[in-house]
Amino acid sequence: MTKSSSGNFFEDFRLGQQLPHAVPRTITTGDVALYSALYGMRFPIQSSDAFARATGLSRAPVDNLLLFHVIFGKSVPDISLNAVANLGYADCRLLRPAYPGDSFTARSEVIGLRENGSGKTGIVYVRSTGFNQTGEAVLSFVRWVMVAKRDHGRPAPDPVVPSLPSAVDAAALVVPDGFNASGYDRVLAGSLDLFDDYAIGERIDHIDGMTIEEAEHQIATRLYQNTAKGHFDAVVQRAGRFGRRIVYGGHIMSLARSLSFNGLANAAFIAAINGGRHVNPTAAGDTIYCWSEVLDKQALAGRDDVGALRLRTVAVKDHGCEAFPAPDADEGASVLLDVDYWALMPRTALDTAASNGVARPPATHA
Template sequence: MEKASRGNFFEDFRLGQDIVHAVPRTITSGDVSLYSALYGMRFAMQSSDAFAIACGLRTAPIDNLLLFHVIFGKSVPEISLNAVANLGYAECRFLEPAFPGDSFTARSEVIGLRENSTGKTGIVYVRTTGHNQHGAAVLSFVRWVMVNKRAPGAVVPETHVPTTAAAVSAQDLRIPEGLDFSGYDCTLAGSRNLFDAYRPGEKINHIDGMTIEAAEHQLATRLYQNTAKAHFDAVLQQSSRFGQRIVYGGHIISLARSLSYNGLENGCFVAAINGGRHVNPAAAGDTVYCWSEVLDTQMFESRKDVGAVRLRTIATKDISCADYPAPGGADETAILLDLDYWLLMPRLSL
């Protein structure tokens, strides 16, 4: 009997299937330091214990996207080990703050299945939830992924394409318990552009670029215990449609988030991801730039010190975003990522 797992293929999934993912993961301060070294994160709330304590938290929280990548990575061996590509996200909500020393587990429910017309692959839709050591849900998201079939002629599962919300309602966003922006220091954060400075329709060119190094993107993916073959096995990828190792899509999300500091310095927390798609794959040597459009701003009835800004961030490859046309134009080949998300920001009423 073969003891090593080859992962699930498309025909192995069933609607309603509940999958508990292996290997609990404690995120340590060392993991946070490595994450900072890989992406150059500079948001004050996640960078300084003293800054976070002044804002009512017990210590600097784990970056929301580090938490997302770790929970995502838990799901890879059962969901996307045999994936062609991770296609998109929806209904991603950060439910509880996470801190160094917390431990996390993950489980997924299969909520949709659809065979592709080639008969060689299919789309698997899952809702993945991460829990901390106390059993509290800290993160929930839907993703869909194209997965190879074991055999083209295999009997396919039942077909169902789920409907997901176009966006997470601002009123459903979770504000971290204890957060109090009355002690927020704009000078230390790096900008005086708080919530009230942003207007729907405004576009922000984040200016700076960052080149992807092969060692860094693989190190990052290992940090999340993501075992997807497409990111590591150069021999296998020679015969793929990409012809080389491709970068984990979440690596591009974190690069874009880091680059967005220049213009969104006070975007303290990613509260939700409404939707996102990896438009084109990235590889080592590509240089990532990004810009953001403000889609919406929302205040909270119960809080006067915090507001929510909805953004669409576009990450491009090897081309500055200063004059790049919006997605849907004549050429999307240089676009890597199209991400729609909510940020929590302090308000000027302070």
């Protein structure tokens, strides 16, 4: 009997199946430093213990997407090792902040199955949940992935496609325990623009670009213990669908989040991901740019210091976003990512440097 695993194929999944994932993982300050080096993250609460403490937190929390990638990576060996493509996300909720030194486990439930017309692949829908060392849920999300069949002649299961919300209700968004924006210094943060300075329908060109290096995207994917073959095995991929290694889609998410600092510097936390699609694959050598649109904004019950912006961020490759792509992100192979999410942003803040002649940064709003 073989002791190694080739992963699950479409016919190995069944509705309601519970999949506990190996291996427990502690996120350390070293992981945080490497994540910052890979993406150039500059959001101040995640960058500085002193800044975070001024807002009522005990120290700088782990970046929300680093936590997402770690939990996602745990699910890969059981769910998407034989994936043709990771298709999308929905109903992602950040439930509790994570801090360096916290340890995480994950499990998933199969909530939908649908074989494709070719009979060679099928779509698997799962809800994955991450837990900290005390057993508290920290993150929950749904994703759907196209998985190859081992036996093309195997009869298809009855199709079940889960009903998912178009967006997480703003009333369900979680503000980290202890956070109080009255101590948030918007000058030190790098932008004077707060929640009330953004308008629904506004579009922001984030201007800057970042080129993906082969080593960097593979280091990033290994950081999350993501074992998907498409990101590493050049021999297999040369004969495959794309002819080369493709970049983990989450790498594009983090690049876009980092680039969005220029225009959304005070979007302090990602509170939920309403939906997201990897529209096209990307590879080393591509240069990533992005733009965002404000889809909605909501005050939070009982909070006058922080509000929620619903944002759509679109990442493209190899050209800037001055003219913005057409609203239909499927137009053109240059569009890589289209993600809809809620970000928490202060409504009130300190201006410790504003009275000392610090100039207001030039606006980058379209």
